Structures are given as structure tokens and as C-alpha cells.
Amino acid sequence: MSGIERVKSISASYPGAAASSTWRGLAMGRTGGDLAIAVLLGLGALATLLFGEAYWLLGSQVAITMIFALSVDLLVGFAGIVTLGHAVFFGLGAYTVGIASAHLGWTEPLSGLLLAGVVAALLGAVTGVLVLRTRGLGQLMLTMAFASLVYEIANRAKPVTGGADGLQGMVIAPILGLFEFDIFGLTAFLYTLAVLVAVVGLAVLMTRSPYGRSLVGIRENRVRMQAIGTNVQHRLLSIYVMSAALAGIAGALLAQTSQFVGLNVLHFSLSGEILIIVALGGAGRLWGALLGALVFTLFKDRLSALDPAYWYFWLGLLLAVIVLFAPKGLIGLVDRLLSILHRKESL
Amino acid sequence: MTAAILETHALHKSFGALTVAQNINFSLEPGTFEALIGPNGAGKSTFVNLLTGLIPPTSGSVILDGQDVTALSIESRVKRGMVRTFQINTLFNSLTVAENVILALDEHHGQGWRPLPSPSRRRIIREEAYEILGRLGLDAWGNREVKELPYGRQRLVEIAIALALRPKVLLLDEPAAGIPSTETGTIIEVLESLASDLAVLIIEHDMDLVFRFAQRITVLVQGAVLARGTPDEIANNDTVKAVYLGEGIHA
Numbered sequence: 001m002s003g004i005e006r007v008k009s010i011s012a013s014y015p016g017a018a019a020s021s022t023w024r025g026l027a028m029g030r031t032g033g034d035l036a037i038a039v040l041l042g043l044g045a046l047a048t049l050l051f052g053e054a055y056w057l058l059g060s061q062v063a064i065t066m067i068f069a070l071s072v073d074l075l076v077g078f079a080g081i082v083t084l085g086h087a088v089f090f091g092l093g094a095y096t097v098g099i100a101s102a103h104l105g106w107t108e109p110l111s112g113l114l115l116a117g118v119v120a121a122l123l124g125a126v127t128g129v130l131v132l133r134t135r136g137l138g139q140l141m142l143t144m145a146f147a148s149l150v151y152e153i154a155n156r157a158k159p160v161t162g163g164a165d166g167l168q169g170m171v172i173a174p175i176l177g178l179f180e181f182d183i184f185g186l187t188a189f190l191y192t193l194a195v196l197v198a199v200v201g202l203a204v205l206m207t208r209s210p211y212g213r214s215l216v217g218i219r220e221n222r223v224r225m226q227a228i229g230t231n232v233q234h235r236l237l238s239i240y241v242m243s244a245a246l247a248g249i250a251g252a253l254l255a256q257t258s259q260f261v262g263l264n265v266l267h268f269s270l271s272g273e274i275l276i277i278v279a280l281g282g283a284g285r286l287w288g289a290l291l292g293a294l295v296f297t298l299f300k301d302r303l304s305a306l307d308p309a310y311w312y313f314w315l316g317l318l319l320a321v322i323v324l325f326a327p328k329g330l331i332g333l334v335d336r337l338l339s340i341l342h343r344k345e346s347l
Numbered sequence: 348m349t350a351a352i353l354e355t356h357a358l359h360k361s362f363g364a365l366t367v368a369q370n371i372n373f374s375l376e377p378g379t380f381e382a383l384i385g386p387n388g389a390g391k392s393t394f395v396n397l398l399t400g401l402i403p404p405t406s407g408s409v410i411l412d413g414q415d416v417t418a419l420s421i422e423s424r425v426k427r428g429m430v431r432t433f434q435i436n437t438l439f440n441s442l443t444v445a446e447n448v449i450l451a452l453d454e455h456h457g458q459g460w461r462p463l464p465s466p467s468r469r470r471i472i473r474e475e476a477y478e479i480l481g482r483l484g485l486d487a488w489g490n491r492e493v494k495e496l497p498y499g500r501q502r503l504v505e506i507a508i509a510l511a512l513r514p515k516v517l518l519l520d521e522p523a524a525g526i527p528s529t530e531t532g533t534i535i536e537v538l539e540s541l542a543s544d545l546a547v548l549i550i551e552h553d554m555d556l557v558f559r560f561a562q563r564i565t566v567l568v569q570g571a572v573l574a575r576g577t578p579d580e581i582a583n584n585d586t587v588k589a590v591y592l593g594e595g596i597h598a
Contacts, residue, residue: 208464210453217450220439227399227437228451228512229425230459238460 030285033335037287041294045193057185062297063192064253067199069277069289071246076275077284078207079239080219081132084140084271085147086247088127089120091266092150093248096120098167098261099160107173113195113252120248121241123150128240132233144268151266166262170255181257188257195253199246203286215239216284280322282329291330350413352377352546353429353516358397358407360570367393369571370407375516375546380538382561383550386590390570391550392434395518399431400424412515428515432505434524434550438493445489447504448476451511476511483507483537499526499533506537517541519549523556531556558582566590 048059068090075081093116100106100115127146134142154161161167174180179187206212217225218232226232255261264270273296281292299318303311326333351374360368367390375381383391396402398409400421408417416424439447452472453459480486483503488496493504502522509517522538523531531553538560541547551557557564557578564581566573574584581587 205464206462210458210461210464212462213446213450214453214459216442217439220441221437224433224437224439224508225450226421227425227431227433228508229422229454231420231422235459 030335032338033331034285034287036334036338037291037331041290044294049189049193053184053186056189058297058301060185060188060192060253060257061301062294063189063196064250064257065274065277065293065297066196066290067192067253068247068250068274069281069293070199070203070286071243071250072274073278073283073286073289074203074207074215074239074246075243076278077286077289078212078219079215079236081236081240082136082140083131083143084268084275085143085145086243086274087266087268087270088143088147088150089124089244089247090251090254090270090274091154092123093117093120093251094255094261094265095154095161095167095251096248097172097252098170098255101171102167102169103160107171109172109175109191109256112172112256113249116248116252117245120251121245124241124244125237128237128244132236132240144271147266147268147271151263151268154266155263161261161263164263166260168260170259170261172256172259181259185257192253192257195249199249200286200290207286211235219284276319280319280329282331285329285331288329288331291334295330351375351410352412353398353548354410355398356408356410358394358409359405360393360397360402361405367570368397368404369569371567371570371572373565373572375548377515377546378543379562380541380547380549380560381563381565382557383548383565383567384552384554384557385567385573389567391567392520393570394567395431395520395548395550398518399429425512428513429518430509430512430514430516431518432509432520432522434520436498436501436505438501438504438508440494441492443490443492444480444485444496444504444507445473445476447493448479448507448511449473451508452476455512479507479510482510482540484533499530502526503533503537506534514545517545517547519547519551521550521552523551523553528553535559 045059048055052059068086071089072083072086075083075086096116096119097106097109097112100112106112106115127143131139131142131146155163157163158165172181175187175191179191181187214225214230214235218230218235222232225235251265254265277292277296278289279292280296281290282288296315299315300311303314307314322329328335353373353375355371355373357370357372358368359370360366371394373394383394385391393402397404400409400416400419400423404417408415410416411424411427411429414427416427416429419427439450442450449472452475453461456472458468477486477489480489483506485500485503485507488500493501496504502525506519506522509519519538523534526534535556538547538549549557549561561578563575564578565575566581566584566587568590573590574581574587576584
């Protein structure tokens with residue numbers, strides 16, 4: 001009776017209502033901010049490619065940082081898992097392709113990426129089981145502890161890793177046997193950009209899937225997720241492993257494009273920086289993390305050139321301003337800007 | 348007599364010397380609306396937590412639809428049809444009302460692991476969600492974030508999520524808690540409309556509600572079943588009267 005009529009009237013009115021307010025939805029909602037950043041980043045990449053020869057190397061660094069930031073955002077922003085040790089997966093990925101190349105002659109880049117992803121995922125599976133038993137501060141401590149352990153192992157295993165001197169003697173074969181890594185960094189830029197586009201594409205799809213929404217559900221209310229029949233622990237472990245693999249791939253890209261691996265890829269400060277990047281850009285939005293990675297890397301590059309000793313001061317200042325005046329990060333600012341523009345237009 | 352959908356056999360829980368559930372034997376038939384009442388601290392919540400698997404029993408067993416689920420996790424019991432609501436709203440506050448229900452529908456349909464979106468499936472799920480919201484008069488609120496809703500409406504979202512899981516056994520933990528009695532109307536209508544093959548166990552302090560709907564009542568006192576029976580039997584039970592003296596039980 002009335003129930004069925006009600007449903008009919010809803011399904012009839014719903015799409016229409018959505019269509020009439022599409023622009024409003026874009027401007028006011030979060031999709032607008034995402035879209036604006038996507039366009040901005042796309043144009044930026046294109047401009048760099050065409051006119052920014054001097055920035056190709058920096059560009060590949062940005063792309064790598066973006067992939068790393070994305071891996072952390074999936075974990076922290078979506079699933080609500082905290083980590084201060086994610087550099088362990090980034091570093092492991094870098095050392096995996098580095099050691100495979102320098103010691104085993106595995107120089108093929110694409111299979112190297114895959115290998116790095118798998119190795120990082122394995123470490124993610126082992127440590128994830130333990131890390132996910134704890135929450136909050138305990139979780140933070142455990143992720144830091146595992147990262148410190150691996151850092152120290154890499155430091156001591158000098159014959160394999162090169163220790164504090166770094167891993168020398170890496171060779172990376174041309175991509176697909178065709179594109180050699182050149183001195184201007186064009187191949188590196190295009191290569192990291194291609195991987196970034198693939199990763200972002202998959203991540204966007206995933207966050208719109210039932211699986212992605214279930215992660216948000218766990219972040220929002222773990223107890224209820226369990227009460228609707230979700231094995232929360234399994235779900236969290238799966239994203240932990242996936243995030244570890246992504247971070248590993250980012251690290252592998254860095255090793256491949258710079259043909260060198262130093263201990264800093266495993267260092268605690270990198271784990272901290274990547275968390276700062278996600279907070280700076282705005283957690284839980286993917287595009288926020290990407291924007292954060294861009295701004296942070298450019299800032300770091302510019303500031304450390306201008307003021308090599310004290311650039312951290314300026315970075316600290318920037319962060320303080322963002323946290324105080326834009327608690328939702330840079331992407332929150334973009335959202336606000338769009339809604340102001342929209343309001344002006346409709347006046 | 349129909350076979351019980353939910354049974355407990357000598358379900359017992361003690362923390363050291365403190366016993367919170369004493370060899371509770373209980374059964375619930377499909378299509379029945381049963382109330383669990385008892386003074387504060389009688390062990391009603393403990394009993395529900397033993398049923399759902401939140402706390403493990405010291406001894407005894409929980410049988411759901413003929414299967415011993417005593418050793419199963421919370422989520423496996425949900426998957427087998429035992430669903431609960433919460434006394435204090437336990438919702439996904441920054442998601443919309445529709446998304447709250449969709450999360451439950453996705454899990455119920457076993458889609459929670461699906462890593463890629465499907466627009467056509469999404470449309471079907473949305474319709475299904477709005478059908479449930481329509482039954483609760485929440486359809487107009489579908490696109491609103493849960494935290495924007497008045498508390499009474501949020502109580503209905505609690506029930507909407509539970510219904511999305513197509514339960515065989517529904518455990519309602521004080522569904523009207525926190526709502527002024529003038530606004531319990533919708534909740535009551537909803538409870539009345541629940542499908543006839545569903546078994547409902549409701550924990551409720553509001554005796555009007557209990558005696559209005561319950562076909563059977565179980566009285567729990569100090570972790571033990573004091574009495575079970577029809578509302579009439581319970582209302583005329585002298586021991587129950589003694590326990591509830593002054594609380595105004597009426598038939």
C-alpha cells in the first residue's frame with residue numbers, strides 16, 4: 001500500500017532532485033574541490049612536461065611523494081589507522097629494487113615495482129596483524145617501533161645495504177626495453193606520472209566502492225560495523241597490506257629514478273613528513289593528500305634552496321597557519337573558495 | 348509449536364565471585380514479540396551481550412536457528428541472522444542516513460569486499476535503502492548527515508540499519524530510550540509493522556510499551572530468570588509484583 005507508493009515517489013523524485021542541483025552540489029559539496037584539484041594537477045603536470053624541462057626531476061619527486069601520501073591517506077584518512085612508521089614500507093620498497101639490482105642483477109623496472117610492492121605487502125601483513133591489535137597511542141608506538149627496527153637492521157647490514165653510505169651500483173634497465181632513464185629526467189617524470197595516474201585511478205574507484213565505504217564505516221563507528229556483520233580486523237588488515245604495497249611501490253620508484261638508496265628512506269622523519277603532508281592537504285579525501293604532497297615538496301625544494309639551514313622554520317610556520325586557519329587542510333580551503341565563488345555568482 | 352529460533356541452555360556468566368547471569372534457559376519462537384524486563388542491574392544488558400557474543404559465557408550455550416553459535420564471533424552471529432540495536436545511538440554520524448543503511452545492505456549482500464564501484468548496482472541498493480527508510484518515515488532525510496537529525500529520528504536510523512540486515516532475530520535495546528514519551532509514536536508504529544516471521548526481543552523500561560506489544564515477558568532479577576509468561580501472567584505474578592513494588596505494573 002502506502003509503502004510501495006512512497007518508494008515509487010522517492011525513486012521518481014530522487015534523480016530529478018539530484019540533477020537540478022548538480023551545479024550546487026559540485027560547488028558546495030566535496031566533489032567540486034576534488035575536481036578543481038584534479039584539473040589543477042593535470043594542467044600542472046602537462047605544463048611541466050611541455051615547458052618545464054628544469055623541473056622534470058622535481059616533478060618525479062612530487063609524483064612519488066603523491067603515491068606515498070596516497071598510501072598513508074587510505075590508512076589514516078579513510079580507515080582511521082594511525083601510523084608513524086610508514087617509511088618502513090617506502091624504504092623497504094626502495095631497498096628491494098636496489099638490492100635486487102645491485103646484488104642480483106634484477107634491473108627490469110616494472111617487475112621491480114611489482115616485487116617491491118609484494119615484499120612491502122608481506123611486511124605489512126606480518127606487522128599489520130600486531131599493529132591492528134592496538135589502537136591510538138599504542139598503535140602509533142608499534143608502527144614507530146617496527147620502523148626503527150628495520151632502520152637499524154638496514155644500518156647494520158652494511159654488506160647488503162651499504163649501511164650509512166647508501167646502496168651503490170644500482171642499474172635500471174630501460175622501461176619496456178625502450179625508454180632509457182635520461183639525464184634530464186624526462187623518462188623518470190613520465191614513468192612516475194604514469195604510475196601515479198594508475199594508482200590515483202584505482203584509489204578513486206576503490207574509495208567509491210562498497211569496500212572503500214566500509215573502511216569509512218569502520219573509522220566512523222567500529223562497534224556498529226561489527227554489529228552489521230563485518231569482520232573489522234580482516235578489513236583493516238587488508239587495507240594495511242594494500243597501503244604497505246603502495247608505499248613500497250613509491251619507494252621503489254624513488255630508487256629506480258635516482259638509482260641510489262640511502263638510509264633516509266627508512267628514517268623516522270620521513271614517516272613524520274608524510275603524515276604532515278596528509279594533514280596539510282586534508283585527510284580522507286585523496287585529492288587533499290595529492291595537493292599536500294605537491295605543496296610540501298615544492299615548498300621544501302624552494303625553501304631549502306633559499307635557506308638551507310632554517311627551512312624547517314618556514315615549514316613549521318606554514319603548518320601552524322594551515323592547522324589554525326584551515327583545520328580541514330588545503331582541500332578544505334579549496335572547498336571554501338569554491339563555495340564563496342558560487343555564492344557570488346548566484347547573487 | 349514451532350521450533351525456537353533462538354535458545355540458551357544454562358547460560359552462565361560470572362566474574363570471580365560475582366555472577367551476572369545464572370544458568371539462563373531461554374527460548375524465542377519466530378513471529379513472537381518478547382520483552383525482557385527487570386530492575387536496573389538485573390543483567391539484561393549482560394544477557395544481550397552474551398547472546399550477541401560481545402562477552403563469552405562461563406558455561407552454557409547459545410543456539411541460533413538450530414546451530415550452536417556460542418563460540419562464534421559477533422559478526423558471524425549477525426551473518427546468521429541475529430541483529431541488535433543499541434540503547435545509545437551507535438551510528439555513522441558523518442555519513443548520510445541513506446549511506447548508513449547502504450553500509451548495512453552492502454554487508455548483508457556480501458558486497459563489503461567489492462573493491463570497485465558499480466553505478467547500476469548502486470542504484471538498486473539506493474532504492475532498497477529508500478524502501479527501508481520509507482517504512483520508517485525517514486525517506487525525506489535520506490540525504491542528510493545523521494548528526495543533523497533530531498535524536499528521535501536518529502533512534503529510527505538505529506532500527507533502519509538493523510532491518511537492512513533482514514534479521515531472523517532482532518534484539519532491540521531500549522529503542523525508545525532518550526525520546527520524550529510524546530514522540531514514541533513512530534517507534535511504536537514501526538514495532539507494530541515488523542514482519543510476522545521475525546522474532547523480536549525487546550529490552551524496555553517503559554512498561555506501557557512492554558505490556559502493549561509483548562506477547563511474552565521474561566523477568567530477569569539478579570542475573571536469573573524470575574518469571575516468564577504472557578503479560579497477564581506476569582502482571583498477576585506475586586513475586587514479580589514484589590520486585591516491582593511501587594513501579595506500577597498494570598495489565
